[in-house]
Amino acid sequence: MNELLSDTREQIVQGLRQIVPATMQVSGTTHIMRDLNLDSLAVMDFMLTLEDRFDIVISLDKVAEVETLDDLVNVVDQLRARKLKS
Amino acid sequence: MSILNKFAPLRQTYDQLRAVGQNPFEMVFEKMFSPTEGLHKGRRTILLGTNNYLGLTFDQACIDESVNVLRQQGTGTTGSRIANGSYSGHRQLETDLAQFFNRKHCMVFSTGYQANLGMLSTLAGKGDYLLLDSDSHASIYDGARLGHAEVVRFRHNDPDDLAKRLKRLASEPGDKLVVVEGVYSMLGDAAPLKEIAAVKREMGAWLMVDEAHSLGVLGDTGRGLTEAAGVEADVDFVVGTFSKSLGSVGGFCVSDIDGFDVLRVGCRPYMFTASLPPSVMTSTITALRRLQELPELRTKLHANAHRLYNGLKDLGFKVGPQPNPIVSVALEDPILAVTFWNRLLEGGVYLNLALPPATPTNAPLLRSSVSAAHSFEQIDRVVQLFETVGRQLGVLAALPPLRRAKPAAAVVFPANAELDRAVAVGAR
Numbered sequence: 001m002n003e004l005l006s007d008t009r010e011q012i013v014q015g016l017r018q019i020v021p022a023t024m025q026v027s028g029t030t031h032i033m034r035d036l037n038l039d040s041l042a043v044m045d046f047m048l049t050l051e052d053r054f055d056i057v058i059s060l061d062k063v064a065e066v067e068t069l070d071d072l073v074n075v076v077d078q079l080r081a082r083k084l085k086s
Numbered sequence: 087m088s089i090l091n092k093f094a095p096l097r098q099t100y101d102q103l104r105a106v107g108q109n110p111f112e113m114v115f116e117k118m119f120s121p122t123e124g125l126h127k128g129r130r131t132i133l134l135g136t137n138n139y140l141g142l143t144f145d146q147a148c149i150d151e152s153v154n155v156l157r158q159q160g161t162g163t164t165g166s167r168i169a170n171g172s173y174s175g176h177r178q179l180e181t182d183l184a185q186f187f188n189r190k191h192c193m194v195f196s197t198g199y200q201a202n203l204g205m206l207s208t209l210a211g212k213g214d215y216l217l218l219d220s221d222s223h224a225s226i227y228d229g230a231r232l233g234h235a236e237v238v239r240f241r242h243n244d245p246d247d248l249a250k251r252l253k254r255l256a257s258e259p260g261d262k263l264v265v266v267e268g269v270y271s272m273l274g275d276a277a278p279l280k281e282i283a284a285v286k287r288e289m290g291a292w293l294m295v296d297e298a299h300s301l302g303v304l305g306d307t308g309r310g311l312t313e314a315a316g317v318e319a320d321v322d323f324v325v326g327t328f329s330k331s332l333g334s335v336g337g338f339c340v341s342d343i344d345g346f347d348v349l350r351v352g353c354r355p356y357m358f359t360a361s362l363p364p365s366v367m368t369s370t371i372t373a374l375r376r377l378q379e380l381p382e383l384r385t386k387l388h389a390n391a392h393r394l395y396n397g398l399k400d401l402g403f404k405v406g407p408q409p410n411p412i413v414s415v416a417l418e419d420p421i422l423a424v425t426f427w428n429r430l431l432e433g434g435v436y437l438n439l440a441l442p443p444a445t446p447t448n449a450p451l452l453r454s455s456v457s458a459a460h461s462f463e464q465i466d467r468v469v470q471l472f473e474t475v476g477r478q479l480g481v482l483a484a485l486p487p488l489r490r491a492k493p494a495a496a497v498v499f500p501a502n503a504e505l506d507r508a509v510a511v512g513a514r
Contacts, residue, residue, distance in 0.1 A: 041443045044220065048241060057254050059215075059236040086257060 008054075008080060009073045015049055016069075028070040054080055099441075106421065107428035110439040120144055121333075121459040126436065132464050134454045135437035139303050139411050140383045141459025142333035142373045152369035159364040167361045168351075175367035182371055183338050186378070187309055187324060191346035194338050194367075196359050198298055198327025199225040201337030204355035205294065205325055206265065207233035213260040217251060217291070219243065219277070221270050221446045226296065232355075235263075242270075242446065245281035252289040262291040268300030268311035272446055272453065274412030276304070279311050283320035294323040302331030302377045303411055308384060328366075332373040336362045387411055387458040390465055394456055397469035402482050404449075411456045414440075415472070416449040422479060423450035429475040435468050 013026055020026070020036045030036065033043055047058050050072075056079040066072045103109045115124035115131075121141035122133050142148055155175070163170055180192040195201040206229030210216045214235040218226055221242040230237040238255070241247040248264065255262060264286055266277045279295065286293040297310035305313030308331075312321045322343060328336040350356065362370075377383070388411070395409035404416040417423040420441050427439040430452070438453040445451050456465070476482035 039443050039448075041448070044239065048220070048239065051251070051254075055254065057236075057238055057251065059238055060230070061237070 008077045009069075011053060012050065012069065012072060012076065015046065015053065019046060026069060028068065028073075030069045031067055032069060032072065033067075050076060054083075056080060056083055102421075103424055106424045108431055110424070110427055113436065118143075121457055122461075122464060124436070126431070129434060131431070132435045132460075132468060134435055134456070134460075134468060136457070137299070137330040137455045138333060138457045138459070139299075139331040139387055139455070140333070140373075140377060140380075141457045142331070142376055144459075145333065145373065145376055147376060148333065148369045148372045151372045152365045155368040156365035161365075162363045163361045165360055166357060168357045170361070172361070173364050173367070175364045175371070176361060179362075179367045179371050180338075182374055184340055186374060187340045188318070189324070189340040190342045192338055192340045193346070193349060193353075193356060194336060194362065195356055196336060196362055198325075198329055198337035199228075200355045200359065201325045201327070201339055202226050202296065203229040203232055204349075204353040205323060205339050206230050206263075207355070208349055208353040209292075209294075209323070210235035210261065210263045215255055215258070215260055215262045217248060217262060217264045219266050219270075221267075221272070222265065223267065223271055223296065223298070226265055226267075235260075243275065243278055245278055245285050248282060249285045249289065252285065252291060256289070262289070263294060264291050265294045265296070268295055268297040268304060269410055269412060270446075271299055271412065272440055272444075272451060273406035273414050274299075274410035275407045276300070276311055276410065279315040279317055279321075283315070283317040287320060292322045293320060294325060295321050297324055297326040298330060299412060301326045303384065303387065308377050308381070328370045328373070331377065332370050334366050334370045334373065336366060336370060383458040387456065390456045390458065390460050390462070393462060393465045394454060394468065397465070398472055401469070401473050401476065403472065403476065413454045413456060414451040415454075416447075416451055417481065418449065420450045422481070423452060426475055426479055426481065427452060429478070430471060433471045433475065435471055 016026055016036065019042060020038070024036055032038060033040070044063070047063055051058050054076060056076065058075065058079065062075050066075055100109065113126065115126055117125040119125070119130070121138045121143050124131055124133050159173065163173060167176060176194060180194050184190065184192040195204055202225035206216060206226060210233055212234040216230050216235045216237045218230060218237060218239050219242055220239045238251055240251050252262060264282065266279065266282055269276050283293060295310070295312050297312065300310040302308045304311050307313065310324070310326070312318050312324060323339055323341045325339045326337065328334045391411045391413065392409050395405055395413045398413065398415060399405045406412070406414050417426060423439060423441070430437065440451040440453050442448050442450060473482065
């Protein structure tokens with residue numbers, strides 16, 4: 001599970017790096033919209049890319065739970081774990 | 087401290103709009119002369135942002151029959167159909183719409199917004215999935231939020247992306263309802279409905295199409311994109327509005343599904359709201375008849391749409407992907423867009439300003455909706471004004487003197503220091 005978690009985080013950060021300036025710091029407590037200056041449209045589009053990257057479905061109520069990078073990692077990780085079980 | 091403090095960022099945006107000139111979201115027309123002309127601050131203004139596609143708001147038959155019913159049946163129903171009962175007009179309107187769409191069933195709602203709110207929140211329940219095009223209208227997103235289904239987005243107008251997401255859900259129990267629009271309200275692009283219907287067939291999902299901007303606009307008889315794409319058998323639910331091509335207010339859903347009428351006692355946005363006034367239903371019934379009697383309105387509408395789309399495109403403006411009655415020009419900067427919009431208004435043309443995040447991309451839009459009632463002279467005047475303002479604001483390159491177009495006769499730009507400052511900011 002820990003290995004999976006670290007992989008999730010790394011891939012999400014890698015994805016974020018493609019849409020925010022390289023100078024922006026990204027940590028677990030980074031607020032995705034406020035700190036990275038992303039609007040709701042950009043976040044929603046980023047979710048689509050994460051769905052494809054991990055082959056999962058992130059429904060809108062899950063997106064609503066996400067504020068920080070840690071929140072996002074947890075959501076994606078739960079969905080990946082669920083997919084592995086099925 | 088105020089309960090409204092949370093709106094501070096929104097307030098700031100609105101204050102900025104006011105600083106540029108007329109706030110686009112606080113327009114008041116003192117008078118309406120016709121479907122295409124109104125009076126704004128004492129000036130006759132061309133209406134190019136009212137979704138009045140067939141121009142039926144001033145149709146004499148619609149007005150006369152509506153006035154008769156207003157006198158006979160009064161001003162309103164004063165409540166819901168569940169509590170107060172239906173008027174004969176409700177049933178007549180539902181019968182006429184079902185017949186027009188060749189469907190077995192129809193339910194009428196008090197607005198198009200409520201039609202989406204009602205159908206999405208009721209059809210898809212707990213454990214079901216709603217698959218929404220990412221550029222869906224707010225009423226579709228809000229309907230999805232009101233219900234208990236899981237909501238999944240797919241990339242705009244991308245049937246392969248939809249298929250990919252449906253495959254990921256293949257092993258999940260629960261119904262999957264795909265929701266798309268006939269014509270999308272911001273850029274006027276139509277859905278690739280044939281391909282989406284094929285995905286729906288292959289994956290065993292349900293399909294709903296919102297024909298708000300395509301009823302009376304597309305299809306040989308005006309039934310919308312579903313008819314134009316030849317996929318009516320694949321579309322399980324068609325929703326739409328009366329407030330665009332039918333010139334009144336209200337919404338509907340038609341379907342062939344067995345047991346449809348149970349929704350009348352299960353759909354809260356249908357049950358717990360006042361029903362449409364009788365005069366509104368009569369004008370809608372008449373407008374639906376006029377839509378069928380006057381196919382030439384669609385021909386004129388498309389001629390106008392092509393004239394505006396091509397006129398703006400030829401000048402070098404960034405327009406949407408297809409020539410449809412919604413013609414949008416994308417600009418790079420919100421302040422520039424507000425300034426452009428104000429100058430159009432000062433020149434006698436009203437259209438819609440759409441700012442992100444209400445737009446599909448980060449580009450603000452000057453959004454026009456063309457009517458069959460517009461004359462070619464009005465369309466040409468709009469194109470000419472766009473050119474004049476476009477060159478003044480540097481959106482279009484300045485022409486050499488010999489090729490410079492004559493400005494439209496009615497265009498007078500008052501000196502306005504704030505406007506100039508805004509332009510300077512916009513061109514940063």
